Amino acid sequence: MPAATFSYAQIYRCVSRIPPGRVATYGQVAKLAGIPNGARSVGYALSALDDGSLVPWHRVVNAAGEISPRSSSDAMENTQRIRLEREGVVFDAHGRIPLAMFRWNGE
C-alpha cells in the first residue's frame, strides 16, 4: 500500500457521495476532491481499491461515459457494468452511459 500522503480519503468520500443509479466522471470527482486536473490521480486512487472496499468505485466512469479499461482483468469491467445496471443505470448499444441523464450533479 502506498503512502497516500494526500487526499485519497477526499476522493473516496466524494465517490461515496454518488447516489445509486447515478455516475460521475473522473474529472468531476477530482474537482470535488480538490484536484481540478487530477483525473489520473483519481483513477490511481480507485485502482488501489478492491472488492472489500465500501466505496462504490463502479459509479465512476470516464468523460465519455464509458467504463475505463484497466491494465488487465477485463472481467472486472463486466462486474462494474453489471453493478451499474443493477442500480438502474442503462448502457446504450455503444456500451456507454448517457451522461445527460445519469451524470451526478454533485449535490
Add this chain to the structure above:
DNA sequence: CCACTGACGAGTG
C-alpha cells in the same frame, strides 16, 4: 532528482 507508468481530460487534424 530523473524517467516511466497509469481506471484521465481536453484539444487538434
Add this chain to the structure above:
DNA sequence: GCACTCGCCAGTG
C-alpha cells in the same frame, strides 16, 4: 468518430 499530442497528479525504481 478516430488517432495523436500535451498536460494533469501520484507512485515506484
